[in-house]
Amino acid sequence: MAKRIQFSATGGPEVLQYVDFTPLDPAAGEVQIENRAIGINYIDTYVRSGLYAPPSLPSGLGTEAAGVVTKVGAGVSALKPGDRVVYAQAALGAYSDVHNVPEEKVAQLPDNISFEQGAASFLKGLTVHYLLRQTYNLQPGETFLLHAAAGGVGLIACQWAKALGARLIGSVGSAEKAALAQQAGAWATINYQQEDIAERVAALTNGEKVGVVYDSVGKSTWQASLNSLKRRGLMVSFGNASGPVTGVDLALLNQKGSLYVTRPSLNGYITNRAELEYASNELFALIGSGAIKVEVNDEQKFALGDAQRAHQLLESRQTSGSSLLIPG
Structure with a gap:
């Protein structure tokens, strides 16, 4: 058994439930990741509220986390159990102890970047990459x-x-x-x-x-x-x-x-592993060099079961920088 956040109806933060579930083995082309830090993003509030309707209900939430590969499905070749990884474009359900993610949407996390830094920066960093480097190439x-x-x-x-x-x-x-x-x-x-x-x-x-x-x-x-x-x-x-x-x-x-x-949107710019590696390599290089510093205030780190409170704070406009959920 594992824990995750799910919701059975769209609405405010109060619809988020902390529940038990039994993870499925990864399907062909997928890896199972034990999440160590989970990114909270404003788009998550759009899904929870129904502005962006989830595919079905009940639904998981979240698309971004960093952790360790624990299992691999058939046909997986680039990743193996024990690899430190980060992802930002998973199917809904990253607010969870474990999550199955297609291999092509998972990047290897360099050793000099922590799980918390990875989860706090990956979706946002990939977003900044496409905005500043591709949608309009700033000079x-x-x-x-x-x-x-x-x-x-x-x-x-x-x-x-x-x-x-x-x-x-x-x-x-x-x-x-x-x-x-x-x-x-x-x-x-x-x-x-x-x-x-x-x-x-x-x-x-x-x-x-x-x-x-x-x-x-x-x-x-x-x-x-x-x-x-x-x-x-x-x-x-x-x-x-x-x-x-x-x-x-x-x-x-x-x-x-x-x-x-x-x-x-990010999904219009990163559609395969080559595009993911192109963007993530530039992001990781800037973090590794210190040009981009990723820090998360302790007040913006929440236990996975405190997702309601995390969303309340995010929507209050009182946060700065990134917020994280930390599995138990």
Whole structure:
């Protein structure tokens, strides 16, 4: 027997249940992983709430964790029992003591990166990789805007941008979060509780505005993001923390300077093992060199059975950086 988090109806954090289950042996092409640290991501709240409907109910939750391979299914060749690994694109169910994951979605975790660092950074780091390196390939000296700069993705993006020599303007909700973003490498910050985002972007860029905006907040920042873009700029909407963006006005994109808009996701960029290794190798190299530091506050580490409390805190906007579930 093992323990996992599941839910039988969508809703608030209270629907999450801590239950016993009997793990199945890994199928062909799968490996079974004993999770040592589990990543908590904002997208998990979308699945739990029903914004992103799970395939069926009851359902597990979570797609990211780091741990040790304990069993391998038929046809597995790249991994073996005892390997330290990390994954971020599993089927729902990573909030669990053990999880079966397709081999092609599992990366080997270097010895110099801990399980907690791996689980805290993998999904977020792969997200930053596709955003900054593929959706729009940032160049040294380029200035751009990223919302939620003190969040899990944001703090990695601040460090990655600094490593690239790009200038990240980060929007945040408090002076404390502004300090965190600046410590991580943000070139400038905007406290959206006190400042108009688009006006501040214009002032910071001498009226030029920016060529790309990365927006994981969604509904509440949509207009400010468009207003921050220069002519033919790119709006990258990759999250819905304040609610989904609906009713996109194409004429408005024209009026604001022939703007581009994209709604990317990790699953559109990493579809096979080669793409996973390309992105993860760059991420691991930056972590290994110290260019990206991954730290998790003790207050944001929760026992697996405390998933309800972890989600409550995450949705309160009181967290910074990454949060983890630790199996018993």
